[in-house]
Amino acid sequence: MKLVIAATGASGTIYLQRLLEQIDCRAHEVHLVMSAHAQLVAKQELEDFKIPPRVSQHPENDLNVPFVSGSARFDAMVIVPCSMATLGRIASGSSDSALLRAADVFLKERRKLILVPRETPWNLIHARNAVTLLEAGAIVLPAIPSFYSRPDSVTAIVDTVVWRILDQIGLSSPSAYRWGSDAAKPSRKP
Numbered sequence: 001m002k003l004v005i006a007a008t009g010a011s012g013t014i015y016l017q018r019l020l021e022q023i024d025c026r027a028h029e030v031h032l033v034m035s036a037h038a039q040l041v042a043k044q045e046l047e048d049f050k051i052p053p054r055v056s057q058h059p060e061n062d063l064n065v066p067f068v069s070g071s072a073r074f075d076a077m078v079i080v081p082c083s084m085a086t087l088g089r090i091a092s093g094s095s096d097s098a099l100l101r102a103a104d105v106f107l108k109e110r111r112k113l114i115l116v117p118r119e120t121p122w123n124l125i126h127a128r129n130a131v132t133l134l135e136a137g138a139i140v141l142p143a144i145p146s147f148y149s150r151p152d153s154v155t156a157i158v159d160t161v162v163w164r165i166l167d168q169i170g171l172s173s174p175s176a177y178r179w180g181s182d183a184a185k186p187s188r189k190p
């Protein structure tokens, strides 16, 4: 698969980190774009944010990249975490940076655009922007963890969201906890 993974200045760099760790970058082509604010938040939140070696990183404003044109074939774009500022810009049709242009292209080409906002509470503008994006075909997958797998660490909590992102991309994790499966029976945990 050919994937664009973008990050913006919402809290939740750890979601990005775990997603990058769980995509096999030898089997898939992964392009990473981080906004300036995403880089600031990453420094604040993680001591040691690591970009896997095979991931191609691009500046936020470099339009000399394939995924800003509909002519280049890509499978999915994920914005994780997605700030409400970026969500609003995409909803308004702004494509003033490579990151925004890429999102605009994925929508117009009817390709998978997965937005992972992390904000609470929402105001009416946030909610209306999310509706606009849903109507335009985006997948809005808020960074809201689940607890029925009884996660016992921060990483395990984060993974409950990352598994859902991987499912939406079409690269399901073999370790994902799935309700109703044998591995999800109550005896699995004390």
Ligand SMILES: Cc1cc2nc3c(=O)[nH]c(=O)nc-3n(C[C@H](O)[C@H](O)[C@H](O)COP(=O)(O)O)c2cc1C
Pocket: 007, 008, 009, 010, 011, 012, 035, 036, 037, 038, 041, 044, 082, 083, 084, 085, 086, 118, 119
């Ligand atoms: C430490 C920190 C945490 C933030 N967390 C969030 C957040 O969780 N959600 C959000 O929408 N914005 C958050 N922001 C605000 C965004 O970074 C800000 O709106 C910025 O303009 C987003 O720019 P970008 O979308 O170009 O990355 C945070 C800012 C800082 C400094």
